[in-house]
Amino acid sequence: xxxENSEEYLSVNRNTRITWEGCxxxxxxxxxxxxVFSRLTGGSKIKIGNKNCSLQPxxxxxxxxxFQVEDGEDGPHLSRMTSSVEGGESxxxxxxxxxxxxxxDNRAIVDNNTAQxxxxxxxxxxxxxxxxxxxxxxxxISNSATFEKKTAYSQEKYRIKKQKKYAPKVLLRRPxxxxxxxxxxxxxxxxxxxxxxxxxxxxxxxxxxxxNSDVLVVDMLxxxxxxxVAERLGGTGYVCNTYRGTTPYPVGIxxxxxxxxxxxxxxxxxxxxxxxAISTSANKFEDDRGSPQNGDVESPSAATSEESKGxxxxxxxxxxxxxxxxxxxxxxxxxxxxxxxxxAWDIVKELAPLISYSASFVVYHQYLQPxxxxxxxxxxxxxxxxxxxxxxxxxxxxxxxxxSHPVMQMSSAGGYLLSGTRI
Amino acid sequence: MLPVDPAVKLSFNRRITAGDLVIVYERHDSMxxxxxxxxxxxxxxxxxxxxxxxxxxxxxxxxLSQKGGFVYLLAPTPELWTLVLSHRTQxxxxxxxxxxxxxLELIPGSxxxxxxxxxxxxxxxxxxxxSPNGRVFxxxxxxxxxxxxxxxxxxxxxxxxxxxxxxxxxxxxxxEELTGRADSVFLDLPQPWL
Numbered sequence: 001x002x003x004e005n006s007e008e009y010l011s012v013n014r015n016t017r018i019t020w021e022g023c024x025x026x027x028x029x030x031x032x033x034x035x036v037f038s039r040l041t042g043g044s045k046i047k048i049g050n051k052n053c054s055l056q057p058x059x060x061x062x063x064x065x066x067f068q069v070e071d072g073e074d075g076p077h078l079s080r081m082t083s084s085v086e087g088g089e090s091x092x093x094x095x096x097x098x099x100x101x102x103x104x105d106n107r108a109i110v111d112n113n114t115a116q117x118x119x120x121x122x123x124x125x126x127x128x129x130x131x132x133x134x135x136x137x138x139x140x141i142s143n144s145a146t147f148e149k150k151t152a153y154s155q156e157k158y159r160i161k162k163q164k165k166y167a168p169k170v171l172l173r174r175p176x177x178x179x180x181x182x183x184x185x186x187x188x189x190x191x192x193x194x195x196x197x198x199x200x201x202x203x204x205x206x207x208x209x210x211x212n213s214d215v216l217v218v219d220m221l222x223x224x225x226x227x228x229v230a231e232r233l234g235g236t237g238y239v240c241n242t243y244r245g246t247t248p249y250p251v252g253i254x255x256x257x258x259x260x261x262x263x264x265x266x267x268x269x270x271x272x273x274x275x276x277a278i279s280t281s282a283n284k285f286e287d288d289r290g291s292p293q294n295g296d297v298e299s300p301s302a303a304t305s306e307e308s309k310g311x312x313x314x315x316x317x318x319x320x321x322x323x324x325x326x327x328x329x330x331x332x333x334x335x336x337x338x339x340x341x342x343x344a345w346d347i348v349k350e351l352a353p354l355i356s357y358s359a360s361f362v363v364y365h366q367y368l369q370p371x372x373x374x375x376x377x378x379x380x381x382x383x384x385x386x387x388x389x390x391x392x393x394x395x396x397x398x399x400x401x402x403x404s405h406p407v408m409q410m411s412s413a414g415g416y417l418l419s420g421t422r423i
Numbered sequence: 424m425l426p427v428d429p430a431v432k433l434s435f436n437r438r439i440t441a442g443d444l445v446i447v448y449e450r451h452d453s454m455x456x457x458x459x460x461x462x463x464x465x466x467x468x469x470x471x472x473x474x475x476x477x478x479x480x481x482x483x484x485x486x487l488s489q490k491g492g493f494v495y496l497l498a499p500t501p502e503l504w505t506l507v508l509s510h511r512t513q514x515x516x517x518x519x520x521x522x523x524x525x526x527l528e529l530i531p532g533s534x535x536x537x538x539x540x541x542x543x544x545x546x547x548x549x550x551x552x553x554s555p556n557g558r559v560f561x562x563x564x565x566x567x568x569x570x571x572x573x574x575x576x577x578x579x580x581x582x583x584x585x586x587x588x589x590x591x592x593x594x595x596x597x598x599e600e601l602t603g604r605a606d607s608v609f610l611d612l613p614q615p616w617l
Contacts, residue, residue: 176528198518201525205517208500210551211531212426213433232552234531236427330434333426356433357483358498385495386451386503392518421448421497423483 018062019172024256025058026179028171030164035183037175037256048168063174068133068167104151115146123166133167140166153403175256177204177228184224184253185411192221192253193340194366196414198394203336204228206390206419208360211236213333214326216354218242218347220339223251225364226267229336230254230315235262240319240327241269242351254315267315270324275354331356335422338364344374344418352383355422363418371418384420391416424499424547424579427555431580433498439477439484444578446503447472448495456499456507458578469494501547504579511568514544515611524552527607535607537561538592543572545609550576550584559584560601564591593617 019025019040027036027046038044044055048069058067118140126136140162141147147155163169173179181197195203203225209215209232219225219241229239243249248269259267332355337347344363355361361384365371371389378384392414396407424444426432439445441461448454449467457465463474469492476486482498497503502517515523523545529535529552540546540563549559563569566589573587590598593612597605 174528178525178528197525198522201521202518205521205524205548206502208502208551210425210427211554212429231530236531236555330432330436333433356435356437357481358496359433360500360502385448385497388451390518421483423485423495 017064017174019059021059024175024258025063026173026175026183026256028173030168031171032186033164035187037180037183046170048170049165058172061172063172065172067170067172069170070132102151102153104149106150106154108149109146116140116144118143133163136166137162175258177224177231177257180227180253180256181224192224193338193364194413194415195221195224195338195364196392196394196411198392199364199414199417200224200228202390202392203338203362203364203417204232206360206417207334207336207362209233209334213237214323214330215239215334215336216242216327216332216351217335218249218337218339218351219251220249220341221253223253225336225338226251227254227257227259230259230263230267231257233263233266235260235266237333238266238268238319238323238327240323240332241267241316242272242275243269244272246271248316251316259315264315265317268317268319268323270319272350274324275327276350327354331359333359335359335361336364337362340366344370345377348374348378349381349383352422357422359422361420361422364415365418366413366415368416371416375418375420378420382423384422387418387420389416389418424501424504424581425551425554425584428580433482435481438479438481439496441474441478444499444580445477445482446497446499446507448497454497454503454507456504456578467494468492499579501551504547505544508542508544508575509571510542511571512539512541514542516544520545520548523609524548527609529553529557529607531555531557533557533606534604535559535609536597536601536605537609537611538590538597539563539565539611540569540572540587541611542568543575545611546572546576546585547579547581549609550581554584557584558586560586560588560597560605562588562590562592562597564589564593 022039022041024037024039027038029036029048036046038046038055040055040059042056045052046055051069053069123136126139137159141159147158150158177200178197181192181195181200184192185194185196209229211234213233214237215229217226217229217239226239226241233239241248241251254267335351335355337344337351339347344365348363363371363374368389375387375389378387394414395410398405398407424431439459441459443459445457445459446454447457447465449469459474459477461475461478465472465474470488470490472486472488472494477496480486480496482496484496485493486496487493505514505517505520527535529549531553533553534557535549535553537546537549537559538561540561546559546561553559563572569587569589576582576585576587593614
């Protein structure tokens with residue numbers, strides 16, 4: 001697909017479920033063990049184990065497809081898996097029978113590294129002869145002296161462990177507010193102020209983000225919130241990033257979202273001083289052609305940046321003066337503040353007058369104290385009603401027959417939200 | 424309720440008019456939905472409030488009763504609606520609703536199926552997420568509750584976005600004509616695996 005076609009895709013198929021050349025994707029290697037943001041161009045690659053595989057075969061596939069590494073004449077490449085190819089068939093068959101009495105346990109198993117009789121060289125040899133990952137796993141199992149002594153659950157865990165190493169799977173995920181937030185929280189939590197996905201979703205709800213609203217945002221989380229809001233606006237309304245001083249905060253994460261042109265046009269910025277200025281004379285600021293480039297979470301060789309795509313409309317332009325005037329006259333419909341390093345009350349007291357009466361606002365902070373102070377001040381100054389501080393709580397479960405339980409580690413810190421309605 | 428209708432969009436210039444839905448805020452845990460009428464009166468423990476005093480005021484105003492008590496008049500949002508709607512069934516609250524909307528990956532224009540409708544708490548938030556040109560098809564097997572839900576959505580101004588039908592989805596599945604049209608599905612049923 002040529003560059004022009006991808007431009008069309010972006011402006012027409014906002015909700016498309018099939019990848020296209022140049023789109024941004026989230027690659028999930030081995031069920032969440034590793035998350036990589038990437039862009040599907042002819043030259044982009046991903047490193048799995050010690051092999052570099054081209055991402056070319058992923059173009060044109062539906063999101064949600066899985067791929068495995070196969071050795072071909074040109075070296076390792078990714079091929080799409082359909083359910084009949086899954087090496088996990090035998091595992092599923094075992095799960096079908098009703099749970100029988102398990103009489104094995106691990107009393108006779110001694111962990112002294114002598115159980116496996118296949119050596120590393122044997123495995124390399126098998127690979128050179130063209131054995132598939134599934135076959136290698138089967139060979140490892142049959143050459144393991146202790147495999148039969150293990151319980152059924154233990155055997156399953158062993159098989160899955162070997163599959164992850166010798167037959168890794170790559171899941172092609174669609175970048176969306178949810179998947180992007182989860183990936184960043186896992187890998188680079190500090191860059192998004194440790195905003196967990198349930199906190200982000202609660203924030204979007206409490207702020208009453210709706211199409212055709214004008215949302216004022218102070219986003220110091222690299223654009224995660226700006227992107228999530230723009231996604232909910234769907235090309236209507238505006239999301240305006242405001243900032244003290246003269247430089248907008250960086251919003252690099254927006255590029256991961258695959259936004260259409262209309263949505264990009266709605267992402268704008270305007271300095272606080274200009275929003276508060278009484279006179280609305282002509283723009284003194286020159287047009288800012290987009291946000292400073294920020295490093296991706298992990299992009300091995302995806303060298304494309306927005307410019308090389310042929311000058312499509314980028315997000316993050318300066319707000320047009322008609323919009324600024326309209327906001328001064330009508331006020332913004334919602335306010336979101338996510339500034340982990342700043343004092344919440346300082347920011348809120350300056351921005352509250354800019355939002356309409358009865359508009360919802362939300363302040364996110366990693367810690368409780370600044371929000372408590374802000375809430376108290378808002379109450380004594382009678383600037384808001386319905387004030388509430390929320391602490392969202394998220395627990396992940398492993399769900400398997402007879403083995404459903406919370407995952408061993410749980411996040412305890414997803415941040416706090418102060419929400420209310422301006423009066 | 425939703426700003427996609429420009430007449431309802433929040434603004435410094437917007438004034439309460441007869442026919443508007445307002446949320447009367449007494450305390451953070453005591454609020455009521457009221458439809459404004461030119462000759463209406465709202466009574467609570469702070470006194471009697473004439474709707475005619477409300478008409479022409481902006482949302483967010485503090486209004487006084489005849490004996491001097493006060494309440495605030497807030498513009499309705501799906502969050503406030505969830506807190507003030509009448510419960511015919513157990514409802515979902517904001518924490519779960521927000522999670523559902525994010526995990527269903529809803530954006531404007533999406534089509535979402537919901538069963539059961541219950542009291543319509545989640546439905547209002549789904550409607551907001553998919554407006555202005557998406558749709559929510561919601562089903563409940565109880566005819567009277569489906570009718571109450573329809574009337575609630577009328578009160579909130581959501582009828583263009585929400586389609587309520589009476590159907591036992593657990594027993595019969597979703598209607599044939601929706602096959603292939605939905606972007607997301609939400610099930611709140613006793614035995615969803617059927």
